[in-house]
Amino acid sequence: MADITTLRTAAETGLSKLFEVRRLKLPGSAIAREEAFRFFEAAGLPHRRVEAFKYTDLRAALREAAPPAEAPSAEAAREAVKTAKGFAEAEAARLTFVNGHLVPALSDLGALPAGVAVTPLTEALTDGDPLTQRFAPVAQANENPIYQLNTAFMADGALIRVAAGAKVERPLHLRFVATGTEAFSTATRTLVVLEEGAEFTLFESHEGPGGVAYQPNDALDAIVADGAVLRHTRLNAEGAQAVALSTISVRLGAKSHIETVNVAAGAVFSRHQIYLLFAGDDATAAVNGATMLGDGQLADSTLLADHAAVGGVSREQFKTVIDGDATGVFQGKIIVQQVAQKTDGKMKSDCLLLSDEGQMMNKPELEIFADDVACGHGATCGAIDDDLLFYLMARGLPRPEAEGLLVQAFLGEALEAITHEDAREAMIGVVETWLAGRR
Amino acid sequence: MLEIKNLVVQIEDKRILNGLDLTVNDGEVAAIMGPNGSGKSTLSYVIAGKADYEVLDGEVLLDGENILEMAPDERAAAGLFLAFQYPLEIPGVATMTFLKAALNAQRKARGEEELSTPDFMRRVYGAAEQLEIDRDMLKRALNVGFSGGEKKRMEILQMALLQPRFCVLDETDSGLDIDALRIVSEGVNALRAENRSFLVITHYQRLLNHIVPDTVHVMSQGRVVKSGGKELALELEASGYAEYRATEAA
Numbered sequence: 001m002a003d004i005t006t007l008r009t010a011a012e013t014g015l016s017k018l019f020e021v022r023r024l025k026l027p028g029s030a031i032a033r034e035e036a037f038r039f040f041e042a043a044g045l046p047h048r049r050v051e052a053f054k055y056t057d058l059r060a061a062l063r064e065a066a067p068p069a070e071a072p073s074a075e076a077a078r079e080a081v082k083t084a085k086g087f088a089e090a091e092a093a094r095l096t097f098v099n100g101h102l103v104p105a106l107s108d109l110g111a112l113p114a115g116v117a118v119t120p121l122t123e124a125l126t127d128g129d130p131l132t133q134r135f136a137p138v139a140q141a142n143e144n145p146i147y148q149l150n151t152a153f154m155a156d157g158a159l160i161r162v163a164a165g166a167k168v169e170r171p172l173h174l175r176f177v178a179t180g181t182e183a184f185s186t187a188t189r190t191l192v193v194l195e196e197g198a199e200f201t202l203f204e205s206h207e208g209p210g211g212v213a214y215q216p217n218d219a220l221d222a223i224v225a226d227g228a229v230l231r232h233t234r235l236n237a238e239g240a241q242a243v244a245l246s247t248i249s250v251r252l253g254a255k256s257h258i259e260t261v262n263v264a265a266g267a268v269f270s271r272h273q274i275y276l277l278f279a280g281d282d283a284t285a286a287v288n289g290a291t292m293l294g295d296g297q298l299a300d301s302t303l304l305a306d307h308a309a310v311g312g313v314s315r316e317q318f319k320t321v322i323d324g325d326a327t328g329v330f331q332g333k334i335i336v337q338q339v340a341q342k343t344d345g346k347m348k349s350d351c352l353l354l355s356d357e358g359q360m361m362n363k364p365e366l367e368i369f370a371d372d373v374a375c376g377h378g379a380t381c382g383a384i385d386d387d388l389l390f391y392l393m394a395r396g397l398p399r400p401e402a403e404g405l406l407v408q409a410f411l412g413e414a415l416e417a418i419t420h421e422d423a424r425e426a427m428i429g430v431v432e433t434w435l436a437g438r439r
Numbered sequence: 440m441l442e443i444k445n446l447v448v449q450i451e452d453k454r455i456l457n458g459l460d461l462t463v464n465d466g467e468v469a470a471i472m473g474p475n476g477s478g479k480s481t482l483s484y485v486i487a488g489k490a491d492y493e494v495l496d497g498e499v500l501l502d503g504e505n506i507l508e509m510a511p512d513e514r515a516a517a518g519l520f521l522a523f524q525y526p527l528e529i530p531g532v533a534t535m536t537f538l539k540a541a542l543n544a545q546r547k548a549r550g551e552e553e554l555s556t557p558d559f560m561r562r563v564y565g566a567a568e569q570l571e572i573d574r575d576m577l578k579r580a581l582n583v584g585f586s587g588g589e590k591k592r593m594e595i596l597q598m599a600l601l602q603p604r605f606c607v608l609d610e611t612d613s614g615l616d617i618d619a620l621r622i623v624s625e626g627v628n629a630l631r632a633e634n635r636s637f638l639v640i641t642h643y644q645r646l647l648n649h650i651v652p653d654t655v656h657v658m659s660q661g662r663v664v665k666s667g668g669k670e671l672a673l674e675l676e677a678s679g680y681a682e683y684r685a686t687e688a689a
């Protein structure tokens with residue numbers, strides 16, 4: 001097919017220029033960055049005619065390449081953090097990132113739970129920490145332009161190691177806060193390594209100002225060794241003009257478990273990518289999403305679950321509430337390799353439309369090469385049930401409250417999957433805040 | 440208390456209520472009986488404010504005020520309550536959460552303070568005990584997986600909690616076992632008061648042995664065709680509705 005797109009967009013040209021300037025200043029070896037960027041550059045920003053981005057035209061959304069944000073002053077960082085609400089009530093150790101830079105003064109680096117070791121990414125890259133060899137635990141992510149950009153530009157982040165057998169009760173909260181008045185970009189990379197039998201709870205919050213078209217690109221790599229358990233709750237409360245890109249890549253060892261829930265209400269345009277590799281036998285994954293969208297917003301959840309071992313169980317449930325003319329996108333692909341017998345994978349996307357103008361795009365895919373598997377997917381989309389609404393209103397609830405209760409009930413199923421009570425409460429609060437904003 | 444004048448209602452071009460007149464006085468318990476499809480549930484929905492129905496003519500006055508223009512929640516705040524013939528299941532909404540939201544919404548609409556949680560709990564548990572509803576049920580999602588009888592009890596619990604002035608009970612007795620019928624009836628009787636009236640829709644005299652009505656009305660083809668005292672229900676039990684159908688056909 002003659003697909004002539006030799007013309008590069010302003011953003012693509014801008015990214016190339018930025019990379020030329022930045023590549024030698026960024027910490028660590030330039031080789032990996034170089035390689036990732038060349039792959040990215042060859043294909044450019046993905047657009048509608050690229051299958052994996054057909055509903056989520058990143059080229060159209062990213063008009064210009066915003067310059068990478070500098071590290072903020074101590075004062076600016078303190079001010080920015082004051083406005084951060086995500087998981088604020090939850091008991092946790094915190095690492096604070098302002099405009100993509102770790103702020104040690106606002107982080108509990110010296111007061112981490114027993115069994116947890118954290119190295120700032122800049123330090124790890126500069127010192128050539130062996131853990132940096134373990135980035136990109138799921139190979140497919142390396143072919144993804146968003147992840148490639150993250151690899152090329154990653155400026156800060158953390159390496160988190162949880163010792164074998166450590167059952168860490170106290171969660172770690174990665175608090176990402178953006179601040180500023182002019183467009184900027186950030187790129188963070190966090191690697192979490194859970195050694196054998198470790199248990200760990202991670203919260204991630206992403207917040208920023210409403211009036212700035214900033215461009216965060218955050219990647220979380222996770223290696224969950226045999227018998228380990230990682231519980232992860234992520235909040236996208238980015239500012240209303242943000243173009244927010246994120247990727248989580250997880251490698252699961254034998255009998256390990258990941259719970260990951262993404263709660264998204266922020267950004268004008270967001271894409272959250274989830275890569276799961278079932279590398280060891282009998283690993284299990286519970287992946288949930290709760291997305292709330294209003295006028296002008298687009299949110300994309302894209303999932304790849306690659307079953308490469310026997311007996312993997314994955315449950316994926318994505319709930320999207322759409323108001324105004326918003327667009328929700330869910331793309332889910334389950335691959336079951338020939339060796340992965342007894343795989344049990346179920347994927348579901350449900351959408352609740354609160355307006356006539358909104359839309360939901362679903363693209364489920366199954367690629368199954370083993371014969372003894374149970375895999376399935378489903379998608380539903382519907383408006384609020386008038387009979388239920390009448391029942392609630394007949395009991396005295398005004399329409400917005402009655403609708404709100406039904407929205408909460410709809411999203412509740414995804415939020416129930418959050419094991420950690422503080423995190424679950426916090427996310428229920430996010431839904432309440434979103435609903436209050438509608439009234 | 441409630442006055443219905445010449446109510447004409449249709450749904451999807453089908454006329455269901457045909458000039459219905461009915462008055463229920465303060466403190467009165469009025470029973471409505473009538474064949475299947477005569478429009479009893481439709482009447483209850485129109486009183487409560489369900490949207491699907493088109494009111495072509497007539498008025499429904501609650502203490503002299505026409506309620507037909509009011510939204511369902513406004514009617515509830517004004518003191519109307521409908522115990523549904525088929526209570527709905529609402530997955531994901533805990534019964535307690537719902538009860539509290541409903542009670543506080545009504546209080547707010549009437550300019551009253553929200554109830555404190557302990558005060559609220561006391562009231563719910565009190566009502567639950569009277570209706571022999573297990574506390575565990577209150578923790579479950581509203582009506583989800585409840586048996587038919589449990590759902591009906593839950594309707595009466597809501598009524599007891601919300602303390603409405605005008606209560607419509609649509610076949611609350613259907614699906615209840617003998618003990619539950621007694622318990623629910625006692626619950627209703629306990630709420631009888633000078634300033635509270637009831638419209639009890641039922642097919643069976645049995646319920647009216649427990650909740651003794653002041654008046655009985657026969658509905659047929661969207662109209663009240665006969666009214667009388669409690670003895671009318673006994674007559675109907677013996678003779679059936681043949682007479683009224685014949686009247687209509689004539």
Ligand SMILES: Nc1ncnc2c1ncn2[C@@H]1O[C@H](COP(=O)(O)OP(=O)(O)OP(=O)(O)O)[C@@H](O)[C@H]1O
Pocket residue numbers: 450451453455473474475476477478479480481482491
């Ligand atoms: N949504 C609707 N669309 C069309 N017809 C309807 C609708 N709702 C009710 N009807 C019709 O209106 C008539 C009255 O129904 P209604 O439920 O009020 O009867 P009812 O007296 O309560 O009967 P039952 O004793 O069986 O409960 C019936 O013929 C019914 O089929």
Ligand SMILES: [Mg+2]
Pocket residue numbers: 479480481524609610
């Ligand atoms: Mg009926």
